[in-house]
Amino acid sequence: MKEVVQLDDKLKRDIILEHYQSPFHKGLVEGDNYIKVNSLNASCVDNIFVSALIENGIIMDARFEGDACAICTSATSVMIKTLIGKTLEEAKVIVQNFDNMINEKEYDADVLGELNVYDTVYRQPNRKTCALLPFKAMKDIMAKVENNNLTD
Amino acid sequence: MNREDFPILDSGIIYFDNGATTMKPKSVIDSVVDYYSNYTANAHRGDYDSSLKVDEEYEKVRTKVRNLINASRDEEIIYTSGTTESLNMVVFGYMKKVLKEGDEVLLTKSEHASNLLPWMVLQEEIGIVIKYIPLDDNYCLTIDNVKGMISSRTKVISIAHITNVIGDVRNIEEIGKICSEHNILLVVDAAQSIGHIKVDVQAANIAFLGFSAHKMLGPTGIGVLYGRYDLLQELEPLKFGGGMNAFFEEDSRYELKEIPWKFEAGTQNIAGVIGMGKAIDYIQNIGLEKIHEYELKLKKFAVSKLSEIPNIIIYNKDTPSGILTFNIDKVFSQDTAVFLNRFGISIRSGNHCAKILKDEIGITNTCRASFYLYNNEEEIMKLAAVLKRQDEIYDNIV
Numbered sequence: 001m002k003e004v005v006q007l008d009d010k011l012k013r014d015i016i017l018e019h020y021q022s023p024f025h026k027g028l029v030e031g032d033n034y035i036k037v038n039s040l041n042a043s044c045v046d047n048i049f050v051s052a053l054i055e056n057g058i059i060m061d062a063r064f065e066g067d068a069c070a071i072c073t074s075a076t077s078v079m080i081k082t083l084i085g086k087t088l089e090e091a092k093v094i095v096q097n098f099d100n101m102i103n104e105k106e107y108d109a110d111v112l113g114e115l116n117v118y119d120t121v122y123r124q125p126n127r128k129t130c131a132l133l134p135f136k137a138m139k140d141i142m143a144k145v146e147n148n149n150l151t152d
Numbered sequence: 153m154n155r156e157d158f159p160i161l162d163s164g165i166i167y168f169d170n171g172a173t174t175m176k177p178k179s180v181i182d183s184v185v186d187y188y189s190n191y192t193a194n195a196h197r198g199d200y201d202s203s204l205k206v207d208e209e210y211e212k213v214r215t216k217v218r219n220l221i222n223a224s225r226d227e228e229i230i231y232t233s234g235t236t237e238s239l240n241m242v243v244f245g246y247m248k249k250v251l252k253e254g255d256e257v258l259l260t261k262s263e264h265a266s267n268l269l270p271w272m273v274l275q276e277e278i279g280i281v282i283k284y285i286p287l288d289d290n291y292c293l294t295i296d297n298v299k300g301m302i303s304s305r306t307k308v309i310s311i312a313h314i315t316n317v318i319g320d321v322r323n324i325e326e327i328g329k330i331c332s333e334h335n336i337l338l339v340v341d342a343a344q345s346i347g348h349i350k351v352d353v354q355a356a357n358i359a360f361l362g363f364s365a366h367k368m369l370g371p372t373g374i375g376v377l378y379g380r381y382d383l384l385q386e387l388e389p390l391k392f393g394g395g396m397n398a399f400f401e402e403d404s405r406y407e408l409k410e411i412p413w414k415f416e417a418g419t420q421n422i423a424g425v426i427g428m429g430k431a432i433d434y435i436q437n438i439g440l441e442k443i444h445e446y447e448l449k450l451k452k453f454a455v456s457k458l459s460e461i462p463n464i465i466i467y468n469k470d471t472p473s474g475i476l477t478f479n480i481d482k483v484f485s486q487d488t489a490v491f492l493n494r495f496g497i498s499i500r501s502g503n504h505c506a507k508i509l510k511d512e513i514g515i516t517n518t519c520r521a522s523f524y525l526y527n528n529e530e531e532i533m534k535l536a537a538v539l540k541r542q543d544e545i546y547d548n549i550v
Contacts, residue, residue: 013550020546045486045502045517067516069486070550124549126490 012117019074024081025063035144039137046072046130050137054145057088071127076134078114088142095135102128153446155526166497166531171316171344171475171522173366180369183430184423195422196395206422213429217376220432222352225381230412231420234375235343236266238362241377242339243270245388253279255307260285260293261512262315265505267341287512292320298327308337313345317504318468319475328357343367347435349444353378370431374424384411391417443525447474450523457536464539474523480542485517490549495538
């Protein structure tokens with residue numbers, strides 16, 4: 001793994017709480033071109049909708065709505081902020097590396113940016129699903145786009 | 153009370169999730185170990201000593217269950233894997249056969265998934281009509297609301313004795329009386345009431361009732377379906393195989409065993425049955441009235457302690473059961489549960505499998521502390537003490 005700047009726990013917590021208390025792009029917009037998916041936690045607690053506008057292979061916009069815990073809500077917010085403007089290829093790399101980080105596999109911290117604040121979530125195994133929930137939704141959205149392209 | 157009988161409590165855990173499952177007393181654990189250590193054999197199979205002992209122990213528990221719920225005969229007691237299987241047997245083994253398109257089944261929105269989904273599937277399959285009896289302002293069921301929903305097409309009322317989120321204790325004896333006046337079958341989900349308050353299937357004119365042993369100090373994977381004997385004649389088994397047939401021939405003629413064995417196909421959960429028997433003994437020795445009184449005292453104490461804390465919203469102050477449902481204002485229930493876990497306190501957060509109750513409460517997720525006989529006031533004081541430190545919540549969970 002590459003050398004990365006270690007964020008201290010206090011700073012990480014502040015960033016997570018900032019995103020929990022004032023989430024980025026919370027509230028869906030109605031638009032025909034947005035693809036929306038719902039993602040329910042296996043523990044039947046967190047319930048979020050993520051929607052994204054993807055044009056020419058680029059994530060132009062993404063938004064979310066729902067009821068979820070601090071980890072899930074903030075991770076959704078940070079994910080959306082990170083992925084807007086990225087190509088689907090770039091987004092996939094980010095999503096995969098985030099997944100690896102949470103599941104304690106080798107990952108590239110450089111591509112994750114602000115998402116690195118979740119690098120200690122693995123210490124609370126019962127929160128892994130919470131952190132991964134928005135990423136599962138985003139994977140579903142990207143899969144839908146690719147399937148649409150195949151059938152076009 | 154009786155904390156010394158529960159080995160797991162030695163770890164210092166504060167366990168307030170008894171609505172989900174309960175801890176096991178040593179006598180229950182020992183009985184399961186004894187079966188596996190000293191007389192493992194199948195039931196209704198062998199001619200040797202240990203197999204006969206298994207047969208005896210297995211059937212003895214039927215009588216214990218009969219006494220616990222005051223059934224009129226042992227044959228009315230069918231072993232199942234738990235409440236979910238019991239209710240599925242009622243819906244798909246009996247109701248599917250006797251109900252017709254347009255027949256009405258009355259439920260409530262505070263039912264657990266296992267008393268809702270089977271009915272929804274039956275609605276899809278044969279066109280029964282599900283109607284929800286309205287709840288009052290405290291999310292409880294009133295006799296007037298039950299009466300108000302009954303029509304000439306009402307064939308079944310299927311409700312929990314005690315609901316798992318609000319802890320509403322339904323007056324099933326009164327509802328049973330109304331059912332018999334209108335020729336309606338009363339189905340009772342006793343998952344939350346068995347082992348907590350007295351259940352009397354005859355006094356309440358109950359047609360079918362289901363419960364799980366693990367919510368009343370017994371092992372997981374074992375439970376009971378009670379069915380009134382005349383109704384069991386029409387109940388169809390959902391599983392076929394060994395242990396439940398009288399004979400079968402190559403020309404496909406077959407005959408099933410008598411009630412209740414025709415409903416117990418395949419090797420049964422023998423260790424579970426034996427453990428359930430010990431759990432019933434344990435509860436009967438203390439007495440259900442004493443247990444219920446004690447739970448009410450704990451709940452009252454918890455309500456008074458939690459009411460003193462700012463920002464705590466309690467949803468069911470007055471329901472007469474050991475279930476307390478609350479939230480810290482503006483804090484997601486799971487965050488509260490994770491926070492409490494940091495201090496060794498186990499509670500449940502979420503919708504508690506009652507997913508349509510949100511239509512009534514207007515809130516999707518709650519925290520639930522559910523008490524049982526081994527909990528005490530000291531533990532509740534600790535819960536209150538941690539909840540008072542709610543300002544620290546995010547420092548602890550993020």
